[in-house]
Amino acid sequence: YCRACSPGRKTCHYEATMQKTQKEILEDFARGRECAEQVCMILAERLGDDADTLRRSAVAFGSGMGCAETCGCITAAMLVLGARYAARAGSDDATVMDAGLVLADKREAFLKRFLAAHGGALTCKALLGHDIFAPGGRAAAIQEGKFASVCAPLVNATAAELAKLL
DSSP states (O other), X not given: OOTTSOTTOSSOHHXXXXXXXXXXHHHHHHTTOXXXXXXXXXXXXXXXXXXXXXHHHHGGGHHIIIIIOXXXXXXXXXXXXXXXXXXXXXXXXXXXXXXXXXXXXXXXXXXXXXXXXXXXXXXXXXXXXXXXXXXXXXHHHHHTTHIIIIIHHXXXXXXXXXXXXX
């Protein structure tokens, strides 16, 4: 539940608006929106003041950090979790330590679920079955519909999983 919903509600109003359609995600890909950026965009309401900074920062992590390595959905998740749970500048040592422990637990929970859901794969190469930065790799991934069948669902699944951890 978000901060605006009362505990008595059966569902959070936010959950109904959190997902994007596959078509919307693919249209955003075509507009140059990266996977990591889209995860942050979906979670913008929950991220509050940090939303735009996170969204802009996440762009650099899309497409597996621009080299088909660690999936942009994973790197976006780490940015979001850090923004939510890391101690603020100027915090005392005890607060920093406590926040670090909570963040480590949330990070571990996310990664455990992601790895279990995707056969232990963390990289775009492994998830897509193609190196999209190698000659012919992107074209093959597009021809096989990998961005629609893998990346678009990952954007929504990552946002949904993060929503549970926020």
